[in-house]
Amino acid sequence: MLRNLLEKPWLPQPDNVVGGNAAVAVPTSAERIALRFFLAIVGVIFFLFTITFLSRSQYPDFQALAGQPWQPLSNPWQLWLNTVCLLLACASLQWAVSASGKDKADFTRMGIRFAQLFAILFIVAQYLLWQKLHGLGFFVASNPANSYFYLFTGIHALHLLGGIIALARVSLKFRQNGSLPKLAANISLCATYWHFLFVIWLLLFALLASSPETYRTLAAMCGFLR
Template identity: 50%
Template sequence: MNIIRQLLSKPWLSDDADMTESYNQTQCLSVIQIQSTKTALVFFLMVVTVVFLLISITFLSRSQYPDFTALAGPPWLPFSNPVTLWVNSAFLLLASISIRFAATSKPINERVTHTRMVLTLCLTGLFSCLFLIGQLLVWKQLTASGFAVNGNPANSYFYLFTGIHGLHLAGGFIALIRVVVTFVRHADSERLTANLHLCVWYWHYLFIVWMLLFALLTATPDTYKTIALLCGF
């Protein structure tokens, strides 16, 4: 009976079934990993939002004290005409746009798609670095002009806000490099695309946060007073 059973067996079918089952398990694990990474990113962004919100509330409260001197208002203050900050904002916007193009590159053929992706990711890295360098130059200009970190509370908050934001951008840049290195080692294009979409969310988020901080840090004393009154300070 065992001989007859072996003769009637179809091993090629069982191999195909095993391969199909193995492929489905791999796909399932990949989807689970992507979903878990997405959940972790959403949770992280919620925590970061709360941190920036709490610091902003303390900033608005502190702005109502007599020793608080805003960085914008009269012409001699550094952010009455914040040209450098606008340039930095443009760099961050370009980084956000370029990484969006990298994640949504339409597949023409494998070589063209990968070349376009590498190019746009390089542009993302370049514009992100230019933004960080620009922020450091603003720090240097402020310090040289006498607006040191311990000069007045507005100065301290500016360095705090921009420092925390810059660290988050640098951390996102490191995460993006890890995504690309993982893709080069394993060549999983589907997983790369999914992770790049998460990076797109992160860069868009940082751009929105920066624009809100930009508007807050370059506001005039009258604006601070109005916002503080609305918040009950």
Template identity: 45%
Template structure:
């Protein structure tokens, strides 16, 4: 019986599945720093997704209470959401610019990389200013944070999205400084890559938020019913 419980070492089981080549695993501080950073960033984005997903669930649940006044009503600020369309366009341009920088960096073209990278940040800044302007319009129309849960969620979700973009801009600024210090492109391309991934993610997240915030109460009702929240 003991033979069953005590495994012979020469069988060396379980000897390493889930890795095609057990010998080929790399040490982290070796050449593949960039890959490790990408994995880390993607994990962060998973956590951020969890955060916004839960906010959206809360949004749907809260929207089913009678005191909810939709922002899409004829006289409400999102009846015609053209300012948000404008801001979305800015963010799309920012994302495209960074993607361009990323591709240029891969091909080793320094000038195009710097140009695209700088444009990406500038358009992201423009997006943030645009969002602030939308907030100002809300306030001017008398739609304050605490006057209705729909307003509260609008400020909260756009604000949090903006804070995440601001965090990205900090990384962007630091990379820009490195460009000015004339570091070799090979080192910088990793940072450009990370910024591009983050920008694309925040664009996607924004589009989801945009869709959610400008949907009609009937849509919320349908989603709530589908999730069993009604």
């Protein structure tokens, strides 16, 4: 990129230069470039939510969901369970990617199915967790920490749902014409997106299950202390 920007196009140039994207050593597909930008956008969205969370956490009415034994996320076994679910979904999809690379259609299909199954299971489990918290009296609007919990998990689930739909489209194409090499790239794009969402989930999990002291430290690092 930098070398491109240092070019001097106004000087006489040898006519055999064909330039264009020929300078790029490793060809990257347009889809992958677009996906990278999309991941950047999703990253910015969660980053901004997190920043507002840290700022909001320093207001006196904020009661964190973890830190004291009686708070629901102090012993987040259910969140760990969900995390394992999502991990299995990502692992299955990765399996499908490597199977599609070796031209094994059956394994690919199975990998995709398991990935969808575990991802849907994850969303259902998140929903059950919502219901449990709601049952315990942690309503959406009763405390900003609760609001953020529902907001973070909800937005994350929506993104995962988008990923499931994209994967469903790929597997539909797979059923229709079944040509693996063409679809391998698409499956691999889906896998990248899912892994990214898994990493985001880990960060959200860590954030949501932290104690008020951690928030305070992080907020101090951002200059949010009041």
